[in-house]
Amino acid sequence: MTDDLVLNNGVTMPALGLGVFQSPPEETAAAVETALNLGYRHIDTAAAYGNEREVGEGLRRAGVARDEVFLETKVWVSDFGYDETLHAFDKATGKLGVDRLDLLILHQPATDRFDRTIAAYQALEKLLADGKVRAIGVSNFMRHHLDDLLAATTVVPAVNQIELHPYFTQPDVQKADAEHGILTQAWSPIGGITFYPGWGEERKNVLQDQVIAEIAKSHDKTPAQVMLRWHLQEGRSAIPKSTNPGRIAENFAVFDFDLTTEQLSAINALDRGIRNGPDPDVPRTEMFDRVIPEA
Numbered sequence: 001m002t003d004d005l006v007l008n009n010g011v012t013m014p015a016l017g018l019g020v021f022q023s024p025p026e027e028t029a030a031a032v033e034t035a036l037n038l039g040y041r042h043i044d045t046a047a048a049y050g051n052e053r054e055v056g057e058g059l060r061r062a063g064v065a066r067d068e069v070f071l072e073t074k075v076w077v078s079d080f081g082y083d084e085t086l087h088a089f090d091k092a093t094g095k096l097g098v099d100r101l102d103l104l105i106l107h108q109p110a111t112d113r114f115d116r117t118i119a120a121y122q123a124l125e126k127l128l129a130d131g132k133v134r135a136i137g138v139s140n141f142m143r144h145h146l147d148d149l150l151a152a153t154t155v156v157p158a159v160n161q162i163e164l165h166p167y168f169t170q171p172d173v174q175k176a177d178a179e180h181g182i183l184t185q186a187w188s189p190i191g192g193i194t195f196y197p198g199w200g201e202e203r204k205n206v207l208q209d210q211v212i213a214e215i216a217k218s219h220d221k222t223p224a225q226v227m228l229r230w231h232l233q234e235g236r237s238a239i240p241k242s243t244n245p246g247r248i249a250e251n252f253a254v255f256d257f258d259l260t261t262e263q264l265s266a267i268n269a270l271d272r273g274i275r276n277g278p279d280p281d282v283p284r285t286e287m288f289d290r291v292i293p294e295a
């Protein structure tokens with residue numbers, strides 16, 4: 001059994017999903033199939049991950065009815081713009097082999113070309129109005145990006161997917177999301193993603209944290225399970241990535257225990273304010289060079 005969250009447009013989304021960022025295409029179909037067989041009903045992918053086709057293959061292999069699975073994907077910045085983003089929907093659904101998406105989000109703000117971000121979001125609004133997607137949202141938006149978007153568009157995003165694990169909790173973004181009725185979804189929810197080889201001491205792996213290890217021991221659970229439970233009890237969605245069948249199962253065995261208020265507070269106190277991933281406010285022109293292939 002999973003926890004469900006109700007989005008701001010009334011659509012229900014399973015809180016816990018399988019993430020596939022950095023899942024090699026050749027391992028992705030098996031990971032998705034394994035997850036669905038274990039009871040996962042939410043998969044999060046992205047055009048930029050290069051594995052939408054394999055996510056679709058995993059869906060078909062598992063044989064779970066399409067309307068039982070919540071399918072989320074993201075439009076990459078090189079496809080921002082009104083017509084480009086409408087076409088990005090066709091590319092995504094073509095690769096996934098589905099007619100409709102449950103959630104389509106902008107992968108990140110194009111901070112130095114925000115007009116294109118707005119136009120992309122307006123295309124999402126059109127897709128929503130046409131019934132091609134059940135909900136729309138954003139990713140890696142900070143408070144000021146949300147403010148700028150909301151000032152220029154009509155539909156409040158259902159979801160803002162941001163980097164969020166015990167060492168980086170982004171309280172201001174979470175607050176902004178809550179103020180607008182936007183659900184916060186955690187990427188890298190157990191802090192496991194490695195973006196930069198040779199990280200310094202400041203980017204310690206939260207999976208090794210002592211406070212979390214002790215809480216895990218007290219529940220006879222693992223640190224990853226404690227962190228996922230923390231997200232769920234804080235009312236967030238989380239999409240842990242794994243291609244390892246044992247860890248895919250481990251990450252789903254989080255519905256049979258509760259953290260205490262003190263334990264939640266102890267985890268919240270671990271925040272160091274240091275990102276593992278890129279800063280959404282730093283323009284990276286190379287993002288626009290990445291061409292998302294046709295379906």
Ligand code: A2P
Binds near residue numbers: 019187188222225248
């Ligand atoms: P793998 O695919 O080999 O399991 P996050 O989604 O928080 O960024 O974490 C993803 C990373 O953490 C991946 O490298 C993944 O590797 C690893 N991982 C996933 N689940 C677990 C777990 N339960 N315990 C330890 N590492 C995990």
